Amino acid sequence: xxxxxxxxxxxxxxxxxxxxxxxxxxxxxxxxxxxxxxxxxxxxxxxxxxxxxxxxxxxxxxxxxxxxxxxxxxxxxxxxxxxxxxxxxxxxxxxxxxxxxxxxxxxxxxxxxxxxxxxxxxxxxxxxxxxxxxxxxxxxxxxxxxxxxxxxxxxxxxxxxxxxxxxxxxxxxxxxxxxxxxxxxxxxxxxxxxxxxxxxxxxxxxxxxxxxxxxxxxxxxxxxxxxxxxxxxxxxxxxx
Numbered sequence: 201x202x203x204x205x206x207x208x209x210x211x212x213x214x215x216x217x218x219x220x221x222x223x224x225x226x227x228x229x230x231x232x233x234x235x236x237x238x239x240x241x242x243x244x245x246x247x248x249x250x251x252x253x254x255x256x257x258x259x260x261x262x263x264x265x266x267x268x269x270x271x272x273x274x275x276x277x278x279x280x281x282x283x284x285x286x287x288x289x290x291x292x293x294x295x296x297x298x299x300x301x302x303x304x305x306x307x308x309x310x311x312x313x314x315x316x317x318x319x320x321x322x323x324x325x326x327x328x329x330x331x332x333x334x335x336x337x338x339x340x341x342x343x344x345x346x347x348x349x350x351x352x353x354x355x356x357x358x359x360x361x362x363x364x365x366x367x368x369x370x371x372x373x374x375x376x377x378x379x380x381x382x383x384x385x386x387x388x389x390x391x392x393x394x395x396x397x398x399x400x401x402x403x404x405x406x407x408x409x410x411x412x413x414x415x416x417x418x419x420x421x422x423x424x425x426x427x428x429x430x431x432x433x434x435x436x437x438x439x440x
Contacts, residue, residue: 237268241276243391248276250389251312256283256381259308260369266306277310283317284309287349288373309381318386321345323379350376365395365421374401382407396422403429 240259247257257277261269266285274282286307295301311317326343329335335344355362355370362368378388378401388402393411399422402409409431411422423433 236265237272240269241272244273244276247389247391248312252386253313254317255312256317257308257310257312258377258381259310260288260305261308262305263302266308270308273308273310277312278314280314281310281312282308283311283314284348289349289351290354292354307377318381318383320380325376325379327351363395363421363425365418368395369397371397371401374398375405378402378405378407393422394418396425399426399429399431 244257244259251257257273259269259273270282270285286309287304288307289304291303293303324345327346329340329344332340350373352370352373355368361371374397378398382388382402382405384406385408387408387410388398389410389412390398391412393399393413394415395418396411399409399411401407403426409429411426411431413419413422419433419435
């Protein structure tokens with residue numbers, strides 16, 4: 201964005217000076233939606249409507265938008281329905297020298313009924329203790345239950361799990377959510393399915409799944425990835 205002094209400009213600076221702004225070419229990513237929360241709203245309204253009485257909503261979002269969306273979800277579900285903010289922490293890519301490197305995403309968990317929701321504590325996968333010598337050999341061998349901070353790497357480039365889809369999430373991440381927060385034969389719905397990780401996690405844990413995405417590349421990726429589950433594929437024509 202180029203900023204120039206302009207007495208008829210729409211922006212006001214120091215001392216009351218007026219400025220105008222002109223968009224210029226940039227190699228940086230620009231968000232598609234000026235108000236991302238409002239873009240999400242109709243989908244989240246529908247998500248709440250079709251949730252079962254003991255169902256949960258998980259919204260994966262980054263640090264730039266999570267505060268706005270959290271306020272919106274509090275309004276839709278009620279603040280008492282907010283159960284956890286899970287931090288998915290990872291370590292990859294470049295690290296700037298002008299600020300702390302942003303190496304986490306946020307996962308907001310809301311239950312439709314905060315007094316009655318599926319949570320299988322015994323299904324939680326255990327992780328190593330950071331200081332095993334402090335807990336003794338028995339506990340160290342069993343591992344500990346994770347907290348609301350989940351340290352998981354992204355999908356490695358040489359992994360058999362890698363589909364090539366740019367926003368692919370690790371299967372382990374969705375597997376934990378599906379196993380702990382749903383029962384067998386429940387249906388998992390993902391409005392932004394991408395590479396289909398939620399669908400694979402559901403299928404491999406004996407859950408049903410509905411995946412939605414408007415990106416043709418996502419659809420092709422999911423067709424290949426989920427062929428083992430023999431899903432029904434429904435394609436709709438784009439709106440004119």
